[in-house]
Amino acid sequence: xxxLAFLSQTIxxxxxxxxASAGGVLSERSGLIGLGLEGxxxxxxxxxxxxxxxxxxxxxxxxxxxxxxxxxxxxYGLCSVRYKGDQVVVGVAINLLAVGITRFFxxxxxxSSSNSPRVPGFSVAETGSGLLALAHxxxxxxxxxxxxxxxxxxxxxxxxxxxxxxxxxxxxxxxVGIPVARVRWLAVLLSGAIAGMGGAYLALDQHxxxxxxxxxxxxIALAAIIFGRWDPPRVGLACLLFxxxxxxxxxxxxxxxxxxxxxxxxxxxxTIVALAGVVGRAVPPAxxxxxxx
Amino acid sequence: xxxxxxxxxxTPDGAPPLAVSLRGIDMSFGPVRANRGASLDVARGEIHALxxxxxxxxxxxxRVLSGMYAPDAGTMTVNGRDVTGWSTAQAIxxxxxxxxxxxxxxxxxxxxxxVVLGREITAAGRLDRRGAERAVxxxxxxxxxxxxxxxxxxxxxxxxxxxxxxxxxxxxxxxxLILDEPTAVxxxxxxxxxxxxxxxxxxxxxxxxxxxHKLDEVMAVSNTVTVMRRGATVGRVATRDTSPAELARxxxxxxxxxxxxxxxxxxxxxxxxxxxxxxxRELTVADARKTHAVDGVSFAVEPGEILxxxxxxxxxxxxxxxxxxxxxxxxxxxxxxxxxDVTRQSVRARGxxxxxxxxxxxxxxxxxxxxxxxxxxxxxxxHRFSRRGAVxxxxxxxxxxxxxxxxxxxxxxxxxxxxxxxxxxxxKIVIAREMGRDFTVLLAAQPTRGVDVGAIEFIHxxxxxxxxxxxxxxxxxxxxxxxxxxxxxxxxxxGGRFAAVLPRAEATKEVLGAYMxxxxxxxx
Numbered sequence: 001x002x003x004l005a006f007l008s009q010t011i012x013x014x015x016x017x018x019x020a021s022a023g024g025v026l027s028e029r030s031g032l033i034g035l036g037l038e039g040x041x042x043x044x045x046x047x048x049x050x051x052x053x054x055x056x057x058x059x060x061x062x063x064x065x066x067x068x069x070x071x072x073x074x075x076y077g078l079c080s081v082r083y084k085g086d087q088v089v090v091g092v093a094i095n096l097l098a099v100g101i102t103r104f105f106x107x108x109x110x111x112s113s114s115n116s117p118r119v120p121g122f123s124v125a126e127t128g129s130g131l132l133a134l135a136h137x138x139x140x141x142x143x144x145x146x147x148x149x150x151x152x153x154x155x156x157x158x159x160x161x162x163x164x165x166x167x168x169x170x171x172x173x174x175x176v177g178i179p180v181a182r183v184r185w186l187a188v189l190l191s192g193a194i195a196g197m198g199g200a201y202l203a204l205d206q207h208x209x210x211x212x213x214x215x216x217x218x219x220i221a222l223a224a225i226i227f228g229r230w231d232p233p234r235v236g237l238a239c240l241l242f243x244x245x246x247x248x249x250x251x252x253x254x255x256x257x258x259x260x261x262x263x264x265x266x267x268x269x270x271t272i273v274a275l276a277g278v279v280g281r282a283v284p285p286a287x288x289x290x291x292x293x
Numbered sequence: 294x295x296x297x298x299x300x301x302x303x304t305p306d307g308a309p310p311l312a313v314s315l316r317g318i319d320m321s322f323g324p325v326r327a328n329r330g331a332s333l334d335v336a337r338g339e340i341h342a343l344x345x346x347x348x349x350x351x352x353x354x355x356r357v358l359s360g361m362y363a364p365d366a367g368t369m370t371v372n373g374r375d376v377t378g379w380s381t382a383q384a385i386x387x388x389x390x391x392x393x394x395x396x397x398x399x400x401x402x403x404x405x406x407x408v409v410l411g412r413e414i415t416a417a418g419r420l421d422r423r424g425a426e427r428a429v430x431x432x433x434x435x436x437x438x439x440x441x442x443x444x445x446x447x448x449x450x451x452x453x454x455x456x457x458x459x460x461x462x463x464x465x466x467x468x469x470l471i472l473d474e475p476t477a478v479x480x481x482x483x484x485x486x487x488x489x490x491x492x493x494x495x496x497x498x499x500x501x502x503x504x505x506h507k508l509d510e511v512m513a514v515s516n517t518v519t520v521m522r523r524g525a526t527v528g529r530v531a532t533r534d535t536s537p538a539e540l541a542r543x544x545x546x547x548x549x550x551x552x553x554x555x556x557x558x559x560x561x562x563x564x565x566x567x568x569x570x571x572x573x574r575e576l577t578v579a580d581a582r583k584t585h586a587v588d589g590v591s592f593a594v595e596p597g598e599i600l601x602x603x604x605x606x607x608x609x610x611x612x613x614x615x616x617x618x619x620x621x622x623x624x625x626x627x628x629x630x631x632x633x634d635v636t637r638q639s640v641r642a643r644g645x646x647x648x649x650x651x652x653x654x655x656x657x658x659x660x661x662x663x664x665x666x667x668x669x670x671x672x673x674x675x676h677r678f679s680r681r682g683a684v685x686x687x688x689x690x691x692x693x694x695x696x697x698x699x700x701x702x703x704x705x706x707x708x709x710x711x712x713x714x715x716x717x718x719x720x721k722i723v724i725a726r727e728m729g730r731d732f733t734v735l736l737a738a739q740p741t742r743g744v745d746v747g748a749i750e751f752i753h754x755x756x757x758x759x760x761x762x763x764x765x766x767x768x769x770x771x772x773x774x775x776x777x778x779x780x781x782x783x784x785x786x787x788g789g790r791f792a793a794v795l796p797r798a799e800a801t802k803e804v805l806g807a808y809m810x811x812x813x814x815x816x817x
Contacts, residue, residue, distance in 0.1 A: 156419050156420055157418065157419060157420060158413035158415055158420055160420075161402070161406060161410060161413060161420060162410070162411070164399070164401065164402065165399045165402065165410050168399045168400065168401050168402070169397070169398070169399045169400070171397055172396075172397035172398055172399050172407075172410075173399075173410065173411070174361075174381065175361070175381065175391070175393065175397040176381075176385070176397070176410050176411035176412070176461065176465070177380070177381045177382035177385050177411050178410065178411045286400075286401075
């Protein structure tokens with residue numbers, strides 16, 4: 001029983017990571033740093049709450065969240081693909097903008113500076129932590145499928161081959177007539193849509209939007225991408241590993257001699273370890289972050 | 294200049310319609326005019342050499358033809374059809390393919406994936422990997438361009454990678470093939486193999502445009518030659534009616550002493566000091582894969598001597614030079630400069646001990662492209678140009694003016710960024726920095742790679758002067774002609790070792806070629 005509870009909590013915690021890093025892998029493999037994931041998620045979370053609140057349907061909320069993430073990804077694409085801005089600067093700006101805009105509209109739409117009113121979500125048993133309760137949430141299934149689908153697209157479809165080529169050697173792709181900018185646009189928009197679903201999961205699972213509710217999850221997703229060496233199956237496992245560490249920390253709260261902050265560090269420490277080459281060298285896509293050329 | 298029917302421009306000798314006709318092409322990049330009224334006429338079924346100095350606009354013109362750039366002015370026809378300003382995709386559809394000087398291959402993808410990229414073979418929307426591999430294997434058998442389709446491109450040799458490039462264009466149905474400096478990185482047998490494939494293609498009706506600096510290649514394989522100078526076309530001749538000397542004169546606009554001419558053969562000069570200036574003992578260097586890139590190499594270079602190292606690239610030359618320069622860790626052995634052990638010393642300490650280094654890749658190691666000419670000229674020498682911890686701007690500027698004049702760097706503007714210069718002038722900055730100061734030992738790695746005939750002549754003269762002044766020079770070059778033209782002794786590197794060390798008199802292209810491919814056994 002203990003174990004099943006641990007497992008189901010891990011899965012719930014892993015969901016936003018799985019969505020965000022599935023989108024992030026797609027974007028990064030095309031050469032665009034997934035630094036805006038946090039922003040896409042936050043925007044997705046807010047739009048999902050807004051959509052669900054006004055439509056009373058979590059499905060509309062999910063669609064709105066997906067759209068919210070896509071809009072921010074489009075902004076990122078506009079600055080970095082169209083105008084060739086520095087991706088790190090643009091990514092940071094996107095995240096700051098998402099915080100400000102969601103806070104503004106939170107006050108504007110709901111008259112609160114901290115959280116939205118309660119909105120309809122998917123879960124049937126609200127506080128249930130059993131696996132059965134999870135299985136009734138369609139978003140759990142979507143989250144579980146997001147990474148395999150992205151992996152399939154990357155390795156088994158012409159579009160995926162083009163994404164990988166564009167992220168490694170855009171000059172080569174261009175020389176065979178591949179529209180590099182268009183491939184990147186598509187990759188970044190899809191990445192925003194998928195990450196936006198991750199944000200929607202957060203809001204719908206908690207039945208509300210709270211200010212800055214993503215709380216760094218986009219960055220943990222980015223860490224999972226690096227730890228998983230940009231390879232979807234490994235990235236998926238990294239998400240589960242990070243989520244398990246977090247669950248562990250929550251379960252131990254109060255009972256542990258280890259301060260929670262140390263457990264919260266785990267994803268970042270693992271990422272640094274991965275980057276330092278301890279578990280095989282982490283080689284990013286060669287053209288990552290170099291869309292200004 | 295059009296024929297009566299208004300579409301097909303005539304060839305100068307009234308032969309069948311031209312495969313390619315470019316007229317009055319202008320192409321500018323900001324203030325730089327790469328092409329000014331350039332023209333090119335290529336008949337069907339010929340190998341057409343396009344020659345010219347670096348910065349003459351050959352590559353630009355070919356990129357215009359292949360659709361990478363749209364020209365500012367001028368007209369382009371291919372097989373009689375007006376195609377001015379088309380896109381790469383349109384060029385590929387019309388059967389025009391370009392093999393770039395720097396390979397356009399994705400190293401993390403397989404040979405087959407690279408070949409089909411952009412024209413993927415699909416089965417129900419999915420990639421058909423096996424179909425792609427079969428197509429590549431069939432194409433390879435038909436043309437003689439054999440490469441295992443399932444291998445990763447990152448594992449291929451340079452010669453194999455080039456075959457993949459050509460396969461790529463053929464897969465797309467190219468009947469007009471443009472090759473930009475295809476032999477720069479090949480060994481003599483690989484070059485022969487390439488000529489065999491290209492002449493076979495020509496004989497089956499394909500058209501080939503060959504950009505090259507090497508006039509012996511032009512003479513060996515081309516039917517017609519077009520010469521460009523400073524962005525414009527200055528001549529078009531049938532190969533059988535011309536000579537290397539005439540082509541060189543057209544390219545540079547004046548008479549040139551060609552490397553390999555008898556007059557330029559090495560002359561022994563004063564050797565004041567017999568003691569080795571550079572002494573390398575049992576040097577071993579590990580590479581990234583933990584194997585020995587350099588495997589127990591010993592040699593010495595005396596003052597007033599040029600030791601040339603020939604070999605196919607990737608046989609440890611790069612690692613050897615970087616180890617000697619202090620850029621790469623040595624796993625065993627010793628490096629002595631004038632009898633002093635510098636094996637563990639820093640690049641700067643070696644520099645102060647009299648070592649100069651012309652790195653093989655000027656853009657990667659030799660220059661900071663966004664720095665000015667003046668700043669590039671003091672890279673690594675900052676400590677000699679500073680006062681009380683600050684860079685002495687006046688001294689730097691004075692140095693730049695002197696070196697620019699002495700080494701004829703153009704434009705003669707100390708503040709111009711290195712990026713804005715042609716390849717030859719960028720290389721002159723490196724040469725000026727490394728040879729324009731006090732040094733006793735020079736490591737010259739590919740000193741004339743991708744540099745035009747005029748600059749090659751100049752750089753060779755600098756190397757000969759340095760030898761006459763008693764400098765010890767280690768010359769590493771993939772260009773056999775260059776090694777033979779300058780060296781007093783020639784070593785051949787194969788598989789991380791010296792396969793042979795020969796006096797110049799015994800070193801012929803044939804003998805060296807055999808050692809370069811490992812065909813001859815190991816000696817010395």
